[in-house]
Amino acid sequence: MPNADGNSNSDNLPVSGDFLxxxxQSMLRARILENKLSSLYxxxxxxxxxxxxxxxxxxxxCLGTALIQGKDCYAPLIRDQAGRTAFGEPMIDCTRTYLGSVxxxxxxxxxxIHRGRPEMGMPAMISHLGAQVPLIAGMLFAKRLKxxxxxxxxxxxxxxxxTSTGAFHEGLNLAAVEKLPMVVVVANNQFAYSTPNSRQFACADLTDRAKGYxxxxxxVDGTDLLACAQVVSNAVKLAREGGGPQMVVAQLLRLGGHGEHDDGSYVPASAxxxxxxRDCIDVAIRQMVDGDYATAEEISTWQEEYSDEVQRAVAQAQQEAVPDPYRENWTALSTKFPLSVS
Structure with a gap:
């Protein structure tokens, strides 16, 4: 896969069977979990x-798998359950959040979707698009100072x-100037909610923006597990070894509406x-079997195991209490001494 300079040094990066x-497995777990969330909704x-x-x-x-929990930091967005899972987020964190458990x-x-575990290097998600780029840049800069x-x-x-927001530009520009070890994955699902690419940007490809920074x-073809593993692993390696920020643009299609409330009727049949x-899960299953990374029987067993795991996580969260508005302390910040108003 060519980078912004026309090089293709990611093509020769070996990806282990264990990584794949x-x-x-993170893909499967995420899909089975989210299918259940859709049914509950x-x-x-x-x-x-x-x-x-x-x-x-x-x-x-692939991004979550390429990172090191306890060392790296990762700020997932709304469609990154697979990345969260790969980075080590417990499934119960997801079901508890969606079902409102205390x-x-x-x-x-x-x-x-605004959950996180800052202590494990995963800040809570910010809805404002692009805002997590400067957040990660700031976390990395803070690590440098420390x-x-x-x-x-x-x-x-x-x-x-x-990629069209000011926060994205400011964060990536800072990271580039400071040569921070940051990887930004752009999931180009062809629609910003319902706005098509043709009304978002005029450049031929979003990777062209990397040249400017x-x-x-x-x-990379975002529907191809093998290609994603190769390109993302290489980008993380380059950043870790001092190569500065790396941007990976994954070409794919959101296989549904913006959310479960949206029927996605604005997406043309041709797309x-x-x-x-095509469904990246179906593609990955073929690749895993054809490449002897897993057998069809293993995959079937994993699907059963993850379905049971999802059911247990949902059942546990449903049995737990929700916040009591009359007793809950909603204070976000606290100080040792009362604040003075004088």
């Missing part, structure tokens, strides 16, 4: 929106629409029936 098995069991990563699991899981990471206080940046990588995932840029309209 791990990434694929349609049954009226979830308050608020449900946003699924169907069609984006390959690129997302035992969840946000204690039932926040929206369904003397703990060596060997670390910070990563985030955004959509094509986020003076950073590495790669384009749905085109190459990027």
């Amino acid at each position: 098995r791990s990434a694929f 349609k049954a009226g069991k979830i308050v608020g929106g449900v946003y699924l990563g169907k069609g984006q699991e390959a690129i997302s899981s 035992e969840g990471p946000m204690k039932g206080r926040d929206g369904n 003397g703990t940046l060596e060997g670390c990588v910070g990563a985030t995932s955004v959509g094509d629409g986020a 003076g950073i590495g840029g790669f384009s 749905k029936g085109g190459h990027y309209g």
Whole structure:
């Protein structure tokens, strides 16, 4: 896959079978979990929106798999359940948040997708598109000031629409100037909600923007697990070894609406029936079996195991208490002494 300078040094990067098995398992777990969330939403069991990563699991899981939990930092976006899973987020964190349990990471206080575990290097998600690019840049710069940046990588995932925001530009520009070890994955799902690429940007390809920032840029077929593993692994390696920021643009299609409330009727049939309209899970299953990375029997067993895991996580979250508005302390920040108003 060519980078912003026309090089193709990612093509020769070997990807281990263990990496592919791990990434694929995260894809499966995320898809089975999100299918259940969709059913709960349609049954009226979830308050608020449900946003699924169907069609984006390959690129997302590869990014999460390439990172090192406890060392790196990762800011996932709304369609990154596969990446969250690969980075080590417990499934119960997701079900507790969607079902409003006080035992969840946000204690039932926040929206369904705004969860995080800052102590494990995963900040809570910010809805404002592009805002997590400067956030990760800031986290990396803070590590530099503390003397703990060596060997670390910070990563985030955004959509094509986020690349048109000021936050994206400012964050990436800072990271480029400071040569921070950051990887930004752009999931170009062809629509910013319902706005097509043709109304978002005029450049031929979003990787062209990497040239302007003076950073590495790669384009990859986001429906192809093997290609995603190769390109993302290479981008993370380059960043970790001092190559500065890297941007990976994954070409894919969101296989559904913006959220479960949206029927996606604005997506033309030609796009749905085109190459990027194929399901990355189906592609990955063929690749895993054909490449002898896993057998069909193993995959079937994993699907059963993950279905049971999802059922247990949902059942546990449903049995837990939700916030009591009359007793809940909604204070976000506290100080040792009362604040003076004088």
